[in-house]
Amino acid sequence: MKPMRPETEADLAKLVAGLENPVRIVGGGTRGIAGPYAEIETGALRGITLYEPGALTLVARAGTPLAEITATLEAEGQHLAFEPMDHRGLLGTQGEPTIGGVVAANISGPRRIQAGACRDFLLGVRYVDGRGQVIKNGGRVMKNVTGYDLVKLMGGSWGTLGVLTEVSLKVLPKPERVATLSVGVRDAGTAVRVLSTALRSPFEVTGAAYDPDAGKALLRVEGFAGSVAYRTGRLTAELSRFGEITEEAGADTLWAGIRDAHPFHGQDGDVWRLSVKPGDAAEVSARAEADQLLFDWGGGLVWLRVPKGTDLRARLGVFSGHATVVRADAETVARLGRFQPETAAVSTLTNGLRAKFDPRGLFNLGLMG
Amino acid sequence: MEMPKPSPDVLSRKSALVARLSRVLPEEAIIHDPAETRAYECDALTAYRCPPMLAVLPSSTQQVSDVLRICHDENVPVVPRGAGTSLAGGALPTADCVILGVARMNEVLEIDYDNRFIRVQTGRTNLSVTGAVEEEDFFYAPDPSSQLACAIAGNIAMNSGGAHCLKYGVTTNNLLGVTMVMMDGSVVEIGGAHLDAPGLDLLGVICGSEGQLGVVTEATLRILRKPEGARPVLMGFNDNEVAGQCVSDIIKSGILPVAIEFMDTLCIRACENFAHAGYPDCHALLIVEVEGSDAEIDYQLSKIIEIAKRHDPVELRESQSAEESAKIWLGRKSAFGAMGQLNDYMCLDGTIPVSALPTVLRRIGELSEEFGLPVGNVFHAGDGNMHPLILFDANKPGDLENCEAFGAEILKLCVDEGGCLTGEHGVGIEKRDLMAHQYSPADLDAQMAVKDVFDPKWLLNAAKVFPLDVSEPRRMAAE
Ligand SMILES: Cc1cc2nc3c(=O)[nH]c(=O)nc-3n(C[C@H](O)[C@H](O)[C@H](O)COP(=O)(O)OP(=O)(O)OC[C@H]3O[C@@H](n4cnc5c(N)ncnc54)[C@H](O)[C@@H]3O)c2cc1C
Ligand SMILES: Cc1cc2nc3c(=O)[nH]c(=O)nc-3n(C[C@H](O)[C@H](O)[C@H](O)COP(=O)(O)OP(=O)(O)OC[C@H]3O[C@@H](n4cnc5c(N)ncnc54)[C@H](O)[C@@H]3O)c2cc1C
Numbered sequence: 066m067k068p069m070r071p072e073t074e075a076d077l078a079k080l081v082a083g084l085e086n087p088v089r090i091v092g093g094g095t096r097g098i099a100g101p102y103a104e105i106e107t108g109a110l111r112g113i114t115l116y117e118p119g120a121l122t123l124v125a126r127a128g129t130p131l132a133e134i135t136a137t138l139e140a141e142g143q144h145l146a147f148e149p150m151d152h153r154g155l156l157g158t159q160g161e162p163t164i165g166g167v168v169a170a171n172i173s174g175p176r177r178i179q180a181g182a183c184r185d186f187l188l189g190v191r192y193v194d195g196r197g198q199v200i201k202n203g204g205r206v207m208k209n210v211t212g213y214d215l216v217k218l219m220g221g222s223w224g225t226l227g228v229l230t231e232v233s234l235k236v237l238p239k240p241e242r243v244a245t246l247s248v249g250v251r252d253a254g255t256a257v258r259v260l261s262t263a264l265r266s267p268f269e270v271t272g273a274a275y276d277p278d279a280g281k282a283l284l285r286v287e288g289f290a291g292s293v294a295y296r297t298g299r300l301t302a303e304l305s306r307f308g309e310i311t312e313e314a315g316a317d318t319l320w321a322g323i324r325d326a327h328p329f330h331g332q333d334g335d336v337w338r339l340s341v342k343p344g345d346a347a348e349v350s351a352r353a354e355a356d357q358l359l360f361d362w363g364g365g366l367v368w369l370r371v372p373k374g375t376d377l378r379a380r381l382g383v384f385s386g387h388a389t390v391v392r393a394d395a396e397t398v399a400r401l402g403r404f405q406p407e408t409a410a411v412s413t414l415t416n417g418l419r420a421k422f423d424p425r426g427l428f429n430l431g432l433m434g
Numbered sequence: 435m436e437m438p439k440p441s442p443d444v445l446s447r448k449s450a451l452v453a454r455l456s457r458v459l460p461e462e463a464i465i466h467d468p469a470e471t472r473a474y475e476c477d478a479l480t481a482y483r484c485p486p487m488l489a490v491l492p493s494s495t496q497q498v499s500d501v502l503r504i505c506h507d508e509n510v511p512v513v514p515r516g517a518g519t520s521l522a523g524g525a526l527p528t529a530d531c532v533i534l535g536v537a538r539m540n541e542v543l544e545i546d547y548d549n550r551f552i553r554v555q556t557g558r559t560n561l562s563v564t565g566a567v568e569e570e571d572f573f574y575a576p577d578p579s580s581q582l583a584c585a586i587a588g589n590i591a592m593n594s595g596g597a598h599c600l601k602y603g604v605t606t607n608n609l610l611g612v613t614m615v616m617m618d619g620s621v622v623e624i625g626g627a628h629l630d631a632p633g634l635d636l637l638g639v640i641c642g643s644e645g646q647l648g649v650v651t652e653a654t655l656r657i658l659r660k661p662e663g664a665r666p667v668l669m670g671f672n673d674n675e676v677a678g679q680c681v682s683d684i685i686k687s688g689i690l691p692v693a694i695e696f697m698d699t700l701c702i703r704a705c706e707n708f709a710h711a712g713y714p715d716c717h718a719l720l721i722v723e724v725e726g727s728d729a730e731i732d733y734q735l736s737k738i739i740e741i742a743k744r745h746d747p748v749e750l751r752e753s754q755s756a757e758e759s760a761k762i763w764l765g766r767k768s769a770f771g772a773m774g775q776l777n778d779y780m781c782l783d784g785t786i787p788v789s790a791l792p793t794v795l796r797r798i799g800e801l802s803e804e805f806g807l808p809v810g811n812v813f814h815a816g817d818g819n820m821h822p823l824i825l826f827d828a829n830k831p832g833d834l835e836n837c838e839a840f841g842a843e844i845l846k847l848c849v850d851e852g853g854c855l856t857g858e859h860g861v862g863i864e865k866r867d868l869m870a871h872q873y874s875p876a877d878l879d880a881q882m883a884v885k886d887v888f889d890p891k892w893l894l895n896a897a898k899v900f901p902l903d904v905s906e907p908r909r910m911a912a913e
Contacts, residue, residue, distance in 0.1 A: 117787065117788075117789055118685075118686050119681075119682030119683070119685050119686045119788065119789065120682070120685070120787055120788040120789055120818070121685060122787070141686070142688055171630065171635070173630075177629065178629075181603060181607055182629070182630055184630075184635060184638060185603060185606075185607045194880065198876045199876070200876055200877050200880045201873070201874075201877055202877065202880070202881075204852070204853065204854050205787060205852055206785040206786065206787055206817070206818050206819075206852070206853050206854055206857070207600075207785070207817040207818065207819075208595055208599065208604065208785045208814070208817045208818065208819040208857035208858055209785055209854045209856075209857060210592060210593045210604075210642050210856050210857065210858055210859070210860050210861075211854045211855045211856050211861060211865070211869070211872055211873075212861060212869060212872075212873060212877075212878070212881050212899060213639055213642065213643055213881040213884055213885075213899075214593065214606065214638055214639055214641065214642045214643075215639065215880060215881060215884070216638075217606065217635045217637075217638020217639055217641075218634060218635055218636075218638060218639045218884075220635060220638070221630070221631065221634070221635045222634055222635075225634075226634075237690065238685075238687075238688035238689070238690060239688070241688065258548075261548040261549070264550060265547060265548065265550070265659055266659060267571070267659045267660060267661050267662050288730075289730075289733060289734070291729065291730070291733055292726060292727075292729075292730045292733065295727060295729060295730065340628045340629055340630055340632070341628050342549050342626075342627040342628050343548070343549050344546070344548050344549045362629065365628060365629050366629070385626055385627065385628065386626070386628035387628070387631075387632035389632065404632045404633055405632040405633075407632070407633050408622075408623070410616075410620060410621075410622040410623075411622060411624065411633065411636065414622070414636060414887060414888065415633050415634045415636070417886075417887035418634060418883075418884065418887050421883040421884070421886065421887060422880070422883070433633055433634070
């Protein structure tokens, strides 16, 4: 079936109002998940509608390629500070990620621990709900408590509440210089202690990762050149008791690799993301008996690779946090559920909200529960 | 201000309700004597008062749950209350309501420096959260000027901000999890010490929901290590537009100050007379603060000063000492007090895109002439959050109404220029009737649908946020 590709927000609204069967919402048109559903592509809803570097704000239609936004910001020395990951290498998919897809999945990279998640930079949304109505919430200003914050609710809703048509984002200056310190460590427990020590310092670490295969705890420091030199010096002094410290070259490539889980690319098996309290990371991830691990967010995010079809949640048992399937075949995703099951109390609320926003059950059925 | 008519039926069942509540609460936690309920008749929007039918002061999540279950069962409206410092009338009672105050729930439950969070009961005051972690040089970032008094409960309900949110964000960006009691008494845990939700971001919509979705009893908050130091520079300009351009140029240069505060002539003079901070007599004053080590501060301030010099400042003063920094901030921090010396005032809270600053200030000046009331402006310039302070005389008949009409015009102007009605104080009753200016009926319906899910009977703080005529069908249907 040919995907539907509305040209304007109004067309999209009309289309949704007339839908009789459930649909999948597709951003970049790159999805690998097959399904019985017709597709609505957002790619034609494209373009940056406002960019004010002096106010740190950008507004774009949801189908705008992420690459276009990155390039526009780059020209003014700014960027999306939450560092959305590029899933293509990990998933072996192609095409252009869209800003709508990034927002819908609340995708944030290593800077999450210091700058915040995608949802923290989301200032406003426009979307089409399940009745085919155009709704707006929030706006283009940084401080806004006017009414309920549906902006947060739409961010990370994976297209299950509505089709985003436009998003406003807070942007930030791109740092002048980036440096990476690497601390040689032998085990995950020590690695997390190194990362926590750094994150407890006043030196504004913006990346804190651990690659067990390389035996390295990695710390990123960003800012003006003089300030970066000063802070890396202070951190080196504080951390030398843990192991040998070196400065790594090629910071941009290195952190893009962590953001995209690069060590997992081209490796067989299922890939999961675990969100935990950093201090629990070593112990909880050990229960997984994973083939490969990668820690980000000071230990708060653990990437795991396990044999195909593994029920990772069963291996982990009870822990505080959640585990998400990122790469697995459709059968596994269907059997285990992409997201950690919710408690009954939370599930009552989320099902209630879905029934209100999408009363006819049209959008991305089964994707979130 | 119109409020829903109290229900005679509910009022007639007062003593039965007290009897039921006294089975789950100690005697002294139930306040029903009209002489004592008066203490809860208003919040910091003191122009509007109404004593509640009852006030209860539970001391645990279990007690909150018991109270709500009973009120739900009895169809009695409930208004949650923290410290009562809302400027929007968020905690204003109705005559037939139970005020549920969380002030007695002020314990620290857990501090974890390695994982950088603190868990508290929400009756705890904002400043005492920082107080609890200061010994390890940590702090809780959102810093409303009311931080000595206001509670985390109210901060979460209003998604409160502060002077340093350009760098650190507002409450929602620093809130990791909550324990919340639903109107039917059930308890939900949302979020925790880990990051991000597995499913829908319920925490995001709870924060800023003005006490309408549930009663938040515990919160997990992100704590941060204090920077090594901070220092402000003060600059004066003879033109608002130029000051606005200077702010934009600083931001474009790649520096992210922790605070950029703006004041206009009326405020500068009032603050100077009040606090003797040594402010220059000029049209626009900026205080720009940066953080870091001494050398890092020197570097950033030198860049900022270089930019400011391009805009012909009439004054440029880099603080040379802690005393001087305190003095520079003293004037700004006493702005409300200083204006209060001149007359009664009403504090507005709209946000505008920073680029609209000159247009908005010009138009506010014109409106001030039209309404015949003076207005001073203090402003978080980095993020466009304005605080116009309109001076009026509460004892002069008609002055309050005139002032409110003037305020409404300013807020509509903020919306028309691409901004919003409220940047940090919340809608409450104060901006309720202006919501239709910012949002379409469908937009408001989408928000109210959230309340339908969390509080199907519309018993929690139901007369707030949405224009009464817009929420009426839902409130009536639920009765
Ligand atoms: C965490 C994660 C796990 C994945 N797992 C698999 C997998 O197991 N197998 C596989 O083949 N592929 C997987 N994918 C890939 C994904 O399905 C797509 O192939 C890829 O992300 C690009 O998809 P897209 O172009 O459809 O949408 P994207 O633009 O990437 O969209 C991502 C999500 O957002 C929604 N969305 C996009 N645009 C909008 C909008 N405007 N409004 C509302 N919702 C919108 C989509 O419906 C989808 O749920 C995964 C992606 C992610 C982020
Ligand atoms: C002098 C002064 C300066 C101020 N400066 C600032 C400032 O800089 N920035 C800023 O953002 N605000 C400021 N405010 C406004 C006010 O302090 C904030 O809105 C504050 O967060 C209110 O907290 P509170 O505990 O006093 O809440 P209250 O006034 O008691 O209640 C506020 C709202 O929260 C709800 N609520 C209370 N407790 C709960 C609960 N447990 N669960 C659910 N809902 C609940 C209430 O129903 C009400 O809607 C200022 C106020 C004053 C008087």
